Amino acid sequence: MESTVVKHRDRQSRNSWVAAVETEDREILRAARELLAQASETVDVVLAAEAAHARVIHSVLSEWLTEEGITVRTRMLCAQSTLDWQFVQRHTGDGQPLEVRVARIPLLAALIADGRSALVCADSAVGRRASAIRDPGVIETLQTLFDGIWRNALQVTERIDFGDRARTDMVRPILEWLRLGVTDEVAARELSVSVRTYRRYVAEIMALLGANSRFQAGVRAAELGLLPIAPSQEPPQLRR
Structure with a gap:
């Protein structure tokens, strides 16, 4: 029995491992390039880390995605702070394999290739840490967490464009009022427009954001960085 246990542990040690990666940018780039070079079916990316990690991951992904013939399905989960519109x-778009969504996720940067290997970068109490992972159990957990967040995340396809500066300035209070549930009559009065015109603005905004309700439009606007995530205590600029 003891011999069987030893053999089992040895087999697990050979087949699954977690290796530390130096946290300098060049080492993270090297490890990320190696991981992406192995991917043949899927690449899943979590990008909610501090700015240094985000720059490195954006750089290596941009380099990889511009290679000729890349068809690997690539999904990226971003936090609002790491969403790079450019x-x-x-x-x-245009048949490219990348899909981007925004969600509220912990500080983390990770690449998962084909659900079999991963590179994870995170900050800890003792500084930046990075690991190359091939342990099936750890990878399965990471993949499950990613898929769960992905299903409920907000899809990003292009920058939301409300037109000129004046129109954009008008849209922001409308979004806040939508999120806070201000009546059409009150909001229209604040904008000095008719209720019918205000409702047309609301319909256009909801269509741009892909929202099914007014409240959802406000929440999505916050997640995309068009509004602060924390709602104000009262509607903006309402006249007493």
Whole structure:
């Protein structure tokens, strides 16, 4: 029995492991490039880390996605603070394999290739840490967490464009009022427009955000960085 247990442990040690990676940018780039080079079916990315990690991951992904013949399905989960609109516009649409969504996720940067190997970078109490992971159990847990967040995350396809500066300035209070449930009559009065015109603005905003309700439009606007995530205590600029 003891011999069987020893053999089992040895077999697990050979087949699954977690290796530390130096946290300098060049080492993270090297490890990320090696991981992406092995991917043949899927690459899942979590990008909610501090700015240094985010820059490195954006850089290596941009380099990889511009290689000729890349068809690997690539999903990226971003936090609001790490959503790079230029990156999204450059690498999504027109048959490109990248899809980007925004969600509220912990500080973390990770790449998962084919559900079999991963590179994870995170901050800890003792500084930056990075690990190359091939342990099936750890990978399965990471993949399950990713898939669960992905299902409920907000899809990002292109920058939300409300037109000129004046129109954009008008849209922001409308979004806040939608989130706070201000009546159409009150909001229209604040904008000095008719209720019918205000409702037309609301319909256009909901269509741009892909929202099914007014409250959802406000929440999505916050997640995309168009509004602060924490709602104000009262509607903006309402006249007493």
